[in-house]
Amino acid sequence: MKTNLLITAAIALLLGIVLNELGFFDSAKLLRGFRNLGILAADMVPPDFSVLPVAGRALWETVLMSFAGTLLGFLASLPLSILGTRNLFPTVLSSLARFVAAAVRTIPVLLWAIIFVILFGLGPLAGTFGIAAYTVGYLAKIYSDLFEGTDPEVLEAVGSTGASKLHLVRFVFLPEGANAILTQLLFMLEYNIRASSILGFVGAGGLGFVMQVYLQTLEYRRLASVLLLILVVVLAMDGVSAWIRKRFLLTAQA
Numbered sequence: 001m002k003t004n005l006l007i008t009a010a011i012a013l014l015l016g017i018v019l020n021e022l023g024f025f026d027s028a029k030l031l032r033g034f035r036n037l038g039i040l041a042a043d044m045v046p047p048d049f050s051v052l053p054v055a056g057r058a059l060w061e062t063v064l065m066s067f068a069g070t071l072l073g074f075l076a077s078l079p080l081s082i083l084g085t086r087n088l089f090p091t092v093l094s095s096l097a098r099f100v101a102a103a104v105r106t107i108p109v110l111l112w113a114i115i116f117v118i119l120f121g122l123g124p125l126a127g128t129f130g131i132a133a134y135t136v137g138y139l140a141k142i143y144s145d146l147f148e149g150t151d152p153e154v155l156e157a158v159g160s161t162g163a164s165k166l167h168l169v170r171f172v173f174l175p176e177g178a179n180a181i182l183t184q185l186l187f188m189l190e191y192n193i194r195a196s197s198i199l200g201f202v203g204a205g206g207l208g209f210v211m212q213v214y215l216q217t218l219e220y221r222r223l224a225s226v227l228l229l230i231l232v233v234v235l236a237m238d239g240v241s242a243w244i245r246k247r248f249l250l251t252a253q254a
Helices: 002-021 027-043 049-083 091-106 109-120 124-148 152-159 165-176 178-202 208-216 220-248
Strands: none
Touching: 027 220, 049 091, 049 124, 049 178, 049 208, 049 220, 091 124, 109 124, 109 178, 124 178, 165 178, 178 208, 178 220, 208 220
8 A cells, every 4th residue: 555655646746746837827827818719719700601501511521531541541450460460470471561660650640641742742642541541550550469369278279270360360350359359440540530630731631721721810710610510420420330339240149
């Protein structure tokens, strides 16, 4: 008990030091920030819904980018994650696959979008590839760890029959991890819809360009309408994801 209290106190002290370094205890700055927040909130009310036709078309482009980019990234991440499974492939190969996934994941999605804008020019194609690249890095890491957590007794039992690595993947790794694979894929799609809304800031298509225009021209009421539109889509996506999980995820039988 005493050790736990000491650890808790040490963590609390460390947090206090970090917050102080970040200016969290600067009361003047905090008060100024809250005052500016009130001014901004007042400028955003009431929302200007006249921009919904324009914002709706841009949002549809964002949803298409997110859907295509997520599925492309998912298809690329599966083989990479399988190669990164250390209890299936030699250490050299699995380490190389994990290094590739880590290198891809290190680059933020916004920077990926900039890179693909340079390669392919302005537009949603660059945003789609940017989302796909980031999705590969994220899902490859998650799925590799998932596959490594497969019950070793099941692996040993199937492997003793002379099953090849391909058979192990097909009949052990994928069925055992099906629930988590689908759950992470749906989460990634939800995340990408939110994250891709800012890719237009760098010319990668979607809703970000509209938001950037309203920010630069101080049209905060129109910006509020765009944010509400994003909220509606995110809530709808949450509902669809919940339905898919309920409909397709395997559940234990009593």
